[in-house]
Amino acid sequence: MNFDFSDEQRELRDQVRRFLAQHASPRSAIAAGGHDPALWRGMAELGLLGIAIPEEYGGAGAGYLELCVVAEEVGRALAPVPFSSSACLAAEFILQAGSEAQKRAWLPRLADGTAIAVFAAVEGVGDAAPDRIAATVSGGRLTGIKSPVLDGGVADLGIVAARGADGIGLYLVDLRGAGVARSGLDSMDPTRSLVEIRFEGAPAEPLGEAGWDTVERMLDRAAVPLAFEQVGGADRALEMARDYALERVAFGRPIGSFQAVKHMLADMYVSATLARSNAYWAAWALATDAAELGQAAASARVSATEAFGHCARNNIQVHGGMGFTWEFDCHLFYRRAALLATALGGPALWEDRLVAQLRAA
Amino acid sequence: MDFDDTAEEAAFRAEARAWLRANVPTEYEADLRSSPFGRIALRNRDIVAASKAWQKRKAEAGWACLHWPKDYGGRGASPIERVIWQQEEGIYSKLSSLFIVGHGMCGPTVMAYADEAQKRRYLPPLAAGEEIWCQLFSEPACGSDLAGLRTRAEPDGDDWVVNGQKIWTSHAHLSDYGILLTRTDPTVPKHKGLTMFFLDMRSPGVEIRPIRQGDGQAEFNEVYFTDVRIPDAQRLGRPGEGWSVALTTLMNERLSIGAVMPTGFPEMLAFCCTPGPDGRAPVDDSAVRKRLARWAARSSGLRFTAQRSISAMSRGNMPGPENSIGKLVAGTMMQEIAGYALELMGPAGMIAGGQFQAMMLRSPATRVEGGTDEILRNIIAERVLGLPADIRVDKDVPFNQIARTG
Ligand SMILES: Cc1cc2nc3c(=O)[nH]c(=O)nc-3n(C[C@H](O)[C@H](O)[C@H](O)COP(=O)(O)OP(=O)(O)OC[C@H]3O[C@@H](n4cnc5c(N)ncnc54)[C@H](O)[C@@H]3O)c2cc1C
Numbered sequence: 049m050n051f052d053f054s055d056e057q058r059e060l061r062d063q064v065r066r067f068l069a070q071h072a073s074p075r076s077a078i079a080a081g082g083h084d085p086a087l088w089r090g091m092a093e094l095g096l097l098g099i100a101i102p103e104e105y106g107g108a109g110a111g112y113l114e115l116c117v118v119a120e121e122v123g124r125a126l127a128p129v130p131f132s133s134s135a136c137l138a139a140e141f142i143l144q145a146g147s148e149a150q151k152r153a154w155l156p157r158l159a160d161g162t163a164i165a166v167f168a169a170v171e172g173v174g175d176a177a178p179d180r181i182a183a184t185v186s187g188g189r190l191t192g193i194k195s196p197v198l199d200g201g202v203a204d205l206g207i208v209a210a211r212g213a214d215g216i217g218l219y220l221v222d223l224r225g226a227g228v229a230r231s232g233l234d235s236m237d238p239t240r241s242l243v244e245i246r247f248e249g250a251p252a253e254p255l256g257e258a259g260w261d262t263v264e265r266m267l268d269r270a271a272v273p274l275a276f277e278q279v280g281g282a283d284r285a286l287e288m289a290r291d292y293a294l295e296r297v298a299f300g301r302p303i304g305s306f307q308a309v310k311h312m313l314a315d316m317y318v319s320a321t322l323a324r325s326n327a328y329w330a331a332w333a334l335a336t337d338a339a340e341l342g343q344a345a346a347s348a349r350v351s352a353t354e355a356f357g358h359c360a361r362n363n364i365q366v367h368g369g370m371g372f373t374w375e376f377d378c379h380l381f382y383r384r385a386a387l388l389a390t391a392l393g394g395p396a397l398w399e400d401r402l403v404a405q406l407r408a409a
Numbered sequence: 410m411d412f413d414d415t416a417e418e419a420a421f422r423a424e425a426r427a428w429l430r431a432n433v434p435t436e437y438e439a440d441l442r443s444s445p446f447g448r449i450a451l452r453n454r455d456i457v458a459a460s461k462a463w464q465k466r467k468a469e470a471g472w473a474c475l476h477w478p479k480d481y482g483g484r485g486a487s488p489i490e491r492v493i494w495q496q497e498e499g500i501y502s503k504l505s506s507l508f509i510v511g512h513g514m515c516g517p518t519v520m521a522y523a524d525e526a527q528k529r530r531y532l533p534p535l536a537a538g539e540e541i542w543c544q545l546f547s548e549p550a551c552g553s554d555l556a557g558l559r560t561r562a563e564p565d566g567d568d569w570v571v572n573g574q575k576i577w578t579s580h581a582h583l584s585d586y587g588i589l590l591t592r593t594d595p596t597v598p599k600h601k602g603l604t605m606f607f608l609d610m611r612s613p614g615v616e617i618r619p620i621r622q623g624d625g626q627a628e629f630n631e632v633y634f635t636d637v638r639i640p641d642a643q644r645l646g647r648p649g650e651g652w653s654v655a656l657t658t659l660m661n662e663r664l665s666i667g668a669v670m671p672t673g674f675p676e677m678l679a680f681c682c683t684p685g686p687d688g689r690a691p692v693d694d695s696a697v698r699k700r701l702a703r704w705a706a707r708s709s710g711l712r713f714t715a716q717r718s719i720s721a722m723s724r725g726n727m728p729g730p731e732n733s734i735g736k737l738v739a740g741t742m743m744q745e746i747a748g749y750a751l752e753l754m755g756p757a758g759m760i761a762g763g764q765f766q767a768m769m770l771r772s773p774a775t776r777v778e779g780g781t782d783e784i785l786r787n788i789i790a791e792r793v794l795g796l797p798a799d800i801r802v803d804k805d806v807p808f809n810q811i812a813r814t815g
Contacts, residue, residue: 305797310790322710399702
């Protein structure tokens with residue numbers, strides 16, 4: 049048993065951390081609509097976008113533990129890139145459920161960053177569920193409205209859930225092609241793009257033989273790196289709060305010497321640590337296809353959502369009035385925490401999945 | 410990252426499992442399973458006798474205090490092997506609660522500070538459960554502020570003479586020996602005038618009075634010392650160095666990681682999944698599921714946090730203050746779980762005797778014993794996060810000049 053990343057994986061982490069510290073600027077991506085193409089290319093050049101994609105499909109073939117390492121750093125740096133949507137979720141759909149031709153067509157492009165893919169299932173308020181999907185497919189043409197779609201504004205390819213003759217299926221749709229219209233939505237987190245996509249008879253190709261059960265499986269697989277992204281954000285928010293508590297003086301003392309502040313920070317550390325431990329478990333389960341993947345992924349997701357929310361909120365509190373300014377990054381973490389909390393289905397969905405797993409165990 | 414056993418670990422697990430299968434006292438299984446938290450009771454046997462017998466059987470086969478050196482009654486096992494053993498011992502580890510203080514804190518202190526002959530004399534019977542040890546630290550006037558203790562030890566020939574009072578001493582009434590922290594020099598600041606000893610609890614002048622606890626049990630005691638003589642040879646560490654010896658003890662408490670604190674979660678999950686007469690179970694309600702999921706994630710988070718520290722230890726790192734998390738989370742969690750279970754029971758929750766009622770009544774102690782929640786948060790804030798220490802007005806003042814009330 050060994051509950052830690054290897055030395056090589058730590059080196060990868062340090063390398064990605066240095067790279068993102070230099071190149072990731074969430075603020076400058078706001079004006080650009082929530083995506084930094086230069087950063088994305090840089091990540092592609094380092095092989096990070098295809099890190100879990102097998103070499104035969106143009107990836108680095110490193111593995112899921114490495115994918116999680118990168119996701120954590122993306123979260124720490126608040127990197128304004130569609131990493132979770134494209135590299136963790138959409139690529140996984142194609143790899144796990146796509147036909148051989150689809151894998152050959154798309155995975156190399158996702159790995160080298162020349163294409164971005166997103167999963168589009170949600171239609172309005174509420175988590176995606178089969179009976180909430182009104183989009184339809186017939187004769188290879190897809191019609192309906194998907195909203196909101198995270199990172200949808202910068203994507204080239206959609207993996208769209210729609211109702212066909214045999215029930216819900218998943219379809220590949222060229223988002224730059226005919227019959228697709230996108231309109232930007234005001235994103236809670238302006239460092240990530242959010243859009244509504246209207247499909248009117250857009251050409252759609254079934255993704256292998258994927259149906260809703262594929263979605264269920266992919267949710268677990270994508271929840272793991274997403275939890276790492278949240279853990280990275282939580283850790284960074286805690287660090288910011290700690291640093292500020294050491295530096296800011298009130299009543300003649302650093303505010304970090306007041307117990308109310310110390311205990312708030314200690315509690316942030318506790319939730320971030322529990323979330324990290326669950327995430328490690330889930331990373332291992334994902335990497336080894338362990339039978340407990342469902343339980344581990346849901347635990348990681350529930351724990352990470354709680355931790356990131358908690359740390360982001362209290363980070364603002366520790367910063368006082370400064371924390372509520374646009375200038376300070378506190379609100380960006382707060383916004384990212386809120387965005388990621390529901391990005392892959394909200395807390396209630398993951399809580400229910402976790403309890404269902406516990407009951408089945 | 411590998412949450413599975415390596416080949417050697419699997420072999421060790423198989424060996425432990427095989428031995429356990431042939432040796433566990435299955436006659437207690439049902440009682441151990443149904444005993445609520447903090448109230449282990451066996452129908453046909455005295456719990457102390459049963460605990461000692463089980464410990465002895467383990468010791469004879471080399472399964473006691475696994476991480477201690479063989480010469481002192483242990484097995485010289487690795488931290489991971491210890492975790493594997495704890496996982497395999499399962500329900501029967503409930504028979505070890507009598508030895509937690511002795512094995513977790515007194516033993517390691519003796520191992521670090523006693524002379525070789527003493528170690529060979531005292532450690533093996535401690536490991537084998539033949540002799541029970543207690544920890545005489547807290548006093549009426551000081552628990553969190555341990556260094557403020559007042560029990561005096563004064564040199565007299567080859568002995569020290571002790572006068573004073575200890576309190577909250579778990580299992581003192583069953584103990585053969587104890588480690589005792591005393592003040593030997595009141596003219597220097599409080600952390601500097603302390604000295605540690607171990608003593609025979611049957612020494613003349615030691616008087617033990619049980620204290621009835623808020624949960625109705627009586628496991629801890631007041632211990633009075635009246636002119637108790639302790640040979641200087643039973644001093645642990647140099648005079649005046651008692652504080653750093655005590656820190657060894659407390660640090661070893663953290664070494665007792667891997668043994669995850671009970672949280673009440675498995676019991677709660679089972680309760681919530683059991684249908685009532687109308688066929689509906691609490692888990693059918695989404696509000697219940699929300700809480701269950703949060704607790705489940707906290708409980709697995711605790712488990713893997715403990716196991717991550719084992720990995721850190723295997724890499725040669727000392728277990729650090731980050732291990733304060735376990736008790737901090739588990740205490741409150743059990744209290745919340747118990748309270749919610751009682752709510753779900755409705756008026757029937759008022760009837761004491763059930764497992765959640767027992768948790769409700771015992772969990773407040775978890776949040777106090779061995780460092781309160783507030784002290785643990787301070788430890789995390791100061792030693793993990795590097796925040797400034799609390800302001801201490803009495804730190805550099807000679808002990809006998811500190812203003813005191815209470
Ligand atoms: C079941 C049980 C078993 C025990 N067994 C033993 C044993 O075997 N041997 C032994 O020596 N002791 C034992 N203890 C004693 C235990 O270690 C102390 O009770 C504990 O350290 C708290 O000390 P206290 O009771 O004096 O409370 P106090 O220190 O008076 O604390 C009272 C309150 O003040 C808070 N407080 C105190 N200082 C601070 C601070 N600096 N910052 C913020 N808040 C603070 C505390 O958190 C607490 O809420 C046991 C206690 C219990 C409940």
